[in-house]
Amino acid sequence: MGLIAESLKRIKPSPTIAVTQKARDLKAQGRNIISLGAGEPDFDTPENIKNAAIDAIRRGETKYTAVDGIPELKAAIVSKFKRENGLIYEPGQITVGSGGKQIIYNAMMATLNPGDEVIVPTPYWVSYPDIALLAGGTPVFAETRLENGFKLQPDVLERAITPKTKWLIFNSPSNPTGAAYTYDELKQLTEVLKRHKHVWVLSDDMYEHLVYDDFEFVTPAQVEPELYERTLTMNGVSKAYCMTGWRIGYGGGPKELISAMAKIQSQSTSNPTSVSQWAAVEALNGPQEFIAEHNMVFKQRRDLVVSMLNQSKGLQCPTPEGAFYVYPSCAGAIGKTTSRGVFIRTDEDFASELLEEEGVAVVHGAAFGMSPFFRISYATATSALEDACQRIQRFCGSLR
Ligand SMILES: Cc1ncc(COP(=O)(O)O)c(C=O)c1O
Structure with missing residues (x-):
């Protein structure tokens, strides 16, 4: 009998965390990477919420x-x-x-x-x-x-x-x-x-x-x-x-x-x-107004990303109602070959070549149980998103 429980053998580590880590590693090697993998807002926790926590610490709410x-x-x-x-x-x-x-x-x-x-x-x-x-x-x-x-x-x-x-x-x-x-x-x-x-x-x-x-x-x-x-x-x-x-x-x-x-x-x-x-x-x-303010920014980013992805050869991206993700189809890129000569067989190949060639980290659809797609999180600075989408357009345009 091995050390690790049978029940754990059916479980896989989070693929979204894996992509984020790979992007981090490449960045550490000096590559210019834009990570669109993480599922968290780029905004900071509002000040009133932070202060409530600090007050709680001072009051001794630490038990x-x-x-x-x-x-x-x-x-x-x-x-x-x-x-x-x-x-x-x-x-x-x-x-x-x-x-x-x-x-x-x-x-x-x-x-x-x-x-x-x-x-x-x-x-x-x-x-x-x-x-x-x-x-x-x-x-x-x-x-x-x-x-x-x-x-x-x-x-x-x-x-x-x-x-x-x-x-x-x-x-x-x-x-x-x-x-x-x-x-x-x-x-x-x-x-x-x-x-x-x-x-x-x-x-x-x-x-x-x-x-x-x-x-x-x-x-x-x-x-x-x-x-x-x-x-x-x-x-x-x-x-x-x-x-x-x-x-x-x-x-x-x-x-x-x-x-x-x-x-x-x-x-x-x-x-x-x-x-x-x-x-x-x-x-x-507490006050809830900042949510609407954030949403105005998220909506602009969503519209930017959807529009730029739909102008990429072989991609199709519907406009979602919410969250901060889009899930475009890359069916039109499957079966093509990159300029380095790599054959794109799956959405995982698509994501990994996109990261290698253009330094854009996305999560392949197979991780979410539906291929051939990939997920982009647009909870990232608008300028970085624009840059990333230009790189995606260039990558898709280079496939033969
Ligand atoms: C759909 C969905 N449910 C639940 C969670 C978990 O949220 P929490 O970070 O509060 O555990 C996430 C986080 O990514 C999520 O995307």
């Missing part, structure tokens, strides 16, 4: 807290759900973890038995299938298509559901495509879910606030009140509040689930960082 969140933060989350989503939760239905990722992890660990299936629409955020596997479940992939704006269609969802389905993981706006569901689009899915009462919904609303062109965000438990009893509505401060490093995520759902999740957390990490929790209280209760 263990309640395992799944201080009452003040739970109260702020209860208000947030009510104010922004029309969802009524009691504090006992709220859980706080070290990032959105831990909330998903706790939910899967607390509920999956061997053989339980978790429906994951493709392309997916890289952690969903691996967390399901780590928790002993089986991911079942439900494909979306570029023609449908990468949105899960009701018939595809229907076909993916079996008696063993435990969860549907739903993510809008999506990482990696930026696709966000309108009320009508989501309603079509909740109609299917209403008929399958054994299926739970984990709604990952991490990019809720990052939507453009007056798009109205909606979440499943709000669109279909019948689903409230079997939905975990997950969110966090990482993206909208520029707090990726602070590690605070949260969820609202039925008490039984929330208590089971607290049990997992009590025997793993215990409470999320006390100081970060106080910062999150200020993030949720």
Whole structure:
């Protein structure tokens, strides 16, 4: 018997972190690299939030807290759900973890038995299938298509559901495509879910606030009140509040689930960082205007990137509703040869040659379960994005 657990053999390290690291290594060698791999805003955490954390340190809020969140933060989350989503939760239905990722992890660990299936629409955020596997479940992939704006269609969802389905993981706006569901689009899915009462919904609303062109965000438990009893509505401060490093995520759902999740957390990490929790209280209760200001910048960047990518030979890039990603098809580049004589067989070849030849780091679609595509994060300075897109155009134009 080897040292490493069998369960770990099915898990792969995060490919997005791997690309970011490779870009960093090349930079360290002196190459001029533009990294469009990372999934975090380039804006700094707002000053009022930082000050709330500093105050918390000075007040001595530096001890263990309640395992799944201080009452003040739970109260702020209860208000947030009510104010922004029309969802009524009691504090006992709220859980706080070290990032959105831990909330998903706790939910899967607390509920999956061997053989339980978790429906994951493709392309997916890289952690969903691996967390399901780590928790002993089986991911079942439900494909979306570029023609449908990468949105899960009701018939595809229907076909993916079996008696063993435990969860549907739903993510809008999506990482990696930026696709966000309108009320009508989501309603079509909740109609299917209403008929399958054994299926739970984990709604990952991490990019809720990052939507453009007056798009109205909606979440499943709000669109279909019948689903409230079997939905975990997950969110966090990482993206909208520029707090990726602070590690605070949260969820609202039925008490039984929330208590089971607290049990997992009590025997793993215990409470999320006390100081970060106080910062999150200020993030949720404090001024929200900066979000709209950031979104104006994000929208301009999205439009710039979509337009420049669509002017690149062999690429096709739909305009997403939200998040800070685009997911262009590189089908037109597959089967071509680079000027150095490298044959492009897959989207991984495309991404790796783009990095080698032009110094632009993107993440290949296979990492997100759908090829031939790649993901660009436009949470980067506008001038760098323009430069990167020019390089992509040159690279695509040079393929023969
Ligand atoms: C869709 C999605 N959900 C959850 C997370 C996790 O967020 P956190 O950094 O709060 O763990 C991310 C982060 O990249 C994400 O893209």
